[in-house]
Amino acid sequence: MSDKKKVLMLHGFVQSDKIFSAKTGGLRKHLKKLGYDLYYPCAPHSIDKKALFQSEAEKGIDAAKEFNTSATTDEVYGWFLRKPDYFNSFEINQSVFDYLNNYVLENGPFDGVIGFSQGAGLGGYLVTDFNRILSLTEEQQPALKFFISFSGFKLEDKVYQKSYDKAIQIPSLHVRGELDAVVAESRIMALYESWPKDKRTLLIHPGAHFVPNSKPFVSQVCNWIQGTINKDDEEQDVRLETEQEQFEKPQLDDDLLDMIDSLGKL
Template structure:
């Protein structure tokens, strides 16, 4: 059965998992939970209830992955309001979300950025060339570069190495949240960190082992994707078959003209019990309270579960 539930305006709301209608309206829907074969658990640290009783807060570390042409600092600037709301909404539950922003390793040239116009140099007049140095390249980065001729991802291993380094520097993370290309990376990372998923043999699987080592051989508690999409390349097929069992929350803009809905739906379809939020906007991260509340509820729901057990 497929149905939609409009987002309630109340300050508190339980979050349910759901299935999505092909023609979406803003809101969120639900499905019956599915048994997750990989998500065995072992206690790790105080529960939120114990932390609250002690007057402490349980930190939930979330790695934030920006979109194509962005950077970690730019993504943080765009989601600062969301970060503040999450902290406020989760404070009564003794949870402290800590958002960690990484930057992709592949710097983009102006020619790589759709619609980019090179600003005039400081000494130019009316577009006339000057003897001064040209302006610096834009602060635009990517996790990988798609080769249109072959359909493969160039610099993919470098991108995953940067993600592993960010996880390692953070001392491990509980979750990953990404926007656009970062949303695609989020699905890949969540799958790769699942302890029951077999990594590719040989060098093709080195990036998987590096990610798992960086996170202490632990799966993520959850993953969140804004305008993310399925990455249909052969070397990543193992990430989607079997389906991603890490709990996932997907935000999709009903007016998004950058990432087609079918691409986001393809990622949703490759997750077990995905939660999908449809917002009435385009290709961006909605940061108002109405759209932060489902995120906060999702964090609360999965932060209260035991930590996934390390692989043997």
């Protein structure tokens, strides 16, 4: 098993691994300095950008601008597709989970998951029970240390709700753009509120639907990761010390009890 620190990067709808890698250059550079390698899988569903906006109300919408993708390529993908006639209803095909299972086995294990838009929606669902959903053992994928959502949303379909109902233990950072017109604030906050209060952090930037790459903002994200990892390490050290004390104390008590019992028999 590799000692490298790795992050699973899940791109947005109408993007690709290459596009998301290009859009997160600043973040990748800073995380590289912290010892993290970023891995970008590409969603299996090919998307026809030209067929996205065909209704009279939607004509003229620029897909590249709408989804923060690339205007120079038609090779774009999605993790899942919207159900016909339902705006916020999605069905994730088993092939997506199978693909990510193989990707983790071939490239992981991973320390964290970072997603944007649809990729963050998928990531937020996955980290509710990562190993169960992707059929991975603890040896194949130890517990994740963090999750970061850029414009991510909670999946609303009934079939996914049980996973959100239990207390999620993976620390999360939820990033929202004040001018984001693609994913409504209420949907972003629904994902944020799925986490216990002590396991979630909200960060707001003044822009729209994208992953900010400015140095000050990226520094905030990296500081959060470091603070989260260090906090977990400190809590683990405290637990180990407490367990050691509890282990030693009963031994002393047992010795004293044995002495008392032996005295009573003299």
